[in-house]
Amino acid sequence: MSGSGRLRVVGLGPGPADWRTPEADAALARASDVVGYAPYLERLALGPRQRRHVSDNREELLRARHALALAASGADVALVSGGDPGVFAMAAALIEAAEAGEPAWRTPDIEVLPGVGAMQAAAARLGAPLGHDFCAISLSDNLKPWEVVARRLGCAAEGDFVIALYNPASKARPKRIHDAFALLRSLKSGATPVAFARAVGRADERLTLTDLCAADPGLADMATLVVIGSSQTRWVAREGLRPWMLTPRCYGAGR
Amino acid sequence: MSGSGRLRVVGLGPGPADWRTPEADAALARASDVVGYAPYLERLALGPRQRRHVSDNREELLRARHALALAASGADVALVSGGDPGVFAMAAALIEAAEAGEPAWRTPDIEVLPGVGAMQAAAARLGAPLGHDFCAISLSDNLKPWEVVARRLGCAAEGDFVIALYNPASKARPKRIHDAFALLRSLKSGATPVAFARAVGRADERLTLTDLCAADPGLADMATLVVIGSSQTRWVAREGLRPWMLTPRCYGAGR
Numbered sequence: 001m002s003g004s005g006r007l008r009v010v011g012l013g014p015g016p017a018d019w020r021t022p023e024a025d026a027a028l029a030r031a032s033d034v035v036g037y038a039p040y041l042e043r044l045a046l047g048p049r050q051r052r053h054v055s056d057n058r059e060e061l062l063r064a065r066h067a068l069a070l071a072a073s074g075a076d077v078a079l080v081s082g083g084d085p086g087v088f089a090m091a092a093a094l095i096e097a098a099e100a101g102e103p104a105w106r107t108p109d110i111e112v113l114p115g116v117g118a119m120q121a122a123a124a125r126l127g128a129p130l131g132h133d134f135c136a137i138s139l140s141d142n143l144k145p146w147e148v149v150a151r152r153l154g155c156a157a158e159g160d161f162v163i164a165l166y167n168p169a170s171k172a173r174p175k176r177i178h179d180a181f182a183l184l185r186s187l188k189s190g191a192t193p194v195a196f197a198r199a200v201g202r203a204d205e206r207l208t209l210t211d212l213c214a215a216d217p218g219l220a221d222m223a224t225l226v227v228i229g230s231s232q233t234r235w236v237a238r239e240g241l242r243p244w245m246l247t248p249r250c251y252g253a254g255r
Numbered sequence: 256m257s258g259s260g261r262l263r264v265v266g267l268g269p270g271p272a273d274w275r276t277p278e279a280d281a282a283l284a285r286a287s288d289v290v291g292y293a294p295y296l297e298r299l300a301l302g303p304r305q306r307r308h309v310s311d312n313r314e315e316l317l318r319a320r321h322a323l324a325l326a327a328s329g330a331d332v333a334l335v336s337g338g339d340p341g342v343f344a345m346a347a348a349l350i351e352a353a354e355a356g357e358p359a360w361r362t363p364d365i366e367v368l369p370g371v372g373a374m375q376a377a378a379a380r381l382g383a384p385l386g387h388d389f390c391a392i393s394l395s396d397n398l399k400p401w402e403v404v405a406r407r408l409g410c411a412a413e414g415d416f417v418i419a420l421y422n423p424a425s426k427a428r429p430k431r432i433h434d435a436f437a438l439l440r441s442l443k444s445g446a447t448p449v450a451f452a453r454a455v456g457r458a459d460e461r462l463t464l465t466d467l468c469a470a471d472p473g474l475a476d477m478a479t480l481v482v483i484g485s486s487q488t489r490w491v492a493r494e495g496l497r498p499w500m501l502t503p504r505c506y507g508a509g510r
Binding site: 011013016017018019020021022023026060084085086087088089091092093094095096098099103106107111112113114115116117120121123124125127128129130131132133134135136137138143144145148151152154155156158159160161236238239244246247248249250251252 | 266268271272273276281340344348349350351354361362369371372383384387389390393399400406413491493506
């Protein structure tokens with residue numbers, strides 16, 4: 001253990017390089033070792049002397065442990081994360097791994113470098129759906145009981161928050177997004193604006209604008225962020241263009 | 256009206272240039288006119304031929320109207336916003352102004368460019384407080400009745416969300432943050448981790464780590480983001496370093 005290693009959890013943003021911060025680029029350029037899920041590493045132009053450590057998407061803790069062990073042995077490690085690493089992503093996995101691991105894993109120079117999140121990218125494309133109070137809920141029930149998700153959806157509806165749903169679906173649990181929509185339909189107006197923002201900033205970007213009544217939850221895959229409005233959220237029409245999704249800054253003021 | 260104008264709502268991020276995206280920098284470099292709150296414009300190195308349009312912080316709608324009128328007359332406008340423009344910031348003001356304004360204001364080429372948000376920057380410094388479901392609530396009651404804020408705080412506590420409080424205090428309404436803490440103390444454990452993250456990324460950055468029982472709401476000013484944990488949020492000790500604030504990815508699993 002040299003103790004001289006460093007580890008940066010690097011937020012790559014939603015995809016395009018021009019949504020990646022200079023800080024993130026500098027950490028990637030300097031790293032001796034870059035650790036991450038394969039599709040994220042494929043996006044990066046790394047040098048021939050930079051070691052790549054590729055792992056499967058579901059192996060977040062293993063990936064974090066590997067990054068910590070490398071840093072503890074003196075490497076300059078970039079542990080890459082899509083979007084912002086702090087939101088349903090690698091920062092929590094890293095700290096959990098450090099907490100559970102060897103004491104030497106908590107001593108290297110470790111920092112989280114923020115990035116543009118999927119939620120912000122989707123909001124930018126849609127207009128301003130997050131212009132007022134909102135919440136972010138992951139529908140993954142790998143990591144929490146469905147009862148917790150359902151309770152939170154209920155409280156989010158009761159509090160009239162805009163709701164951003166992360167990880168809305170996967171092959172292993174395709175029904176959860178349908179359950180979530182069924183629950184929200186029982187609690188909110190069918191006319192509530194809803195958007196499915198898929199792969200924002202990437203070549204296969206697709207935006208679907210609809211409402212809670214008409215929405216097809218089957219549109220959501222793991223690359224989709226689903227945005228469900230509050231009672232105040234509305235569409236703002238533009239001639240010949242996609243309408244904007246707006247949650248105004250004032251509550252209950254009408255137009 | 257030339258109709259050939261363009262308008263970009265540009266997220267500057269929390270402060271330092273290395274948290275600003277290349278997309279934002281390119282829009283700023285290209286703009287003929289840069290519109291914004293004075294302290295944001297002061298951060299930027301603009302060219303001698305770029306026109307600056309400075310306004311007061313409370314004049315968001317006026318600023319947006321001015322930007323739209325410039326774009327409608329053919330200018331290439333950057334309307335700058337701190338952090339991410341989509342979260343309690345200029346994107347909503349811009350769309351509200353476009354909706355209420357002349358038809359020509361909805362036709363220019365208008366885009367929102369996302370940025371690193373204050374919430375993400377604070378989370379990165381603190382560790383991983385937003386690693387699980389969270390909500391963001393603005394305490395400003397200029398724009399909504401306090402009853403709406405109080406209801407949302409109650410629902411956020413009931414749903415056991417991590418809570419990020421934006422705009423926690425101002426000279427005009429110094430008591431709201433005290434009211435919010437009093438309410439949350441009646442609903443959540445006094446041992447809940449709390450952080451005050453002030454001016455993250457800037458020279459006067461200050462982090463204060465505490466708990467709900469001991470927290471001094473008077474620490475919060477308008478440059479502060481307040482993060483209040485869920486029942487799962489905990490501190491992870493590091494020898495000789497500030498502890499990490501962690502909301503683990505799993506709910507209710509213990510350590």
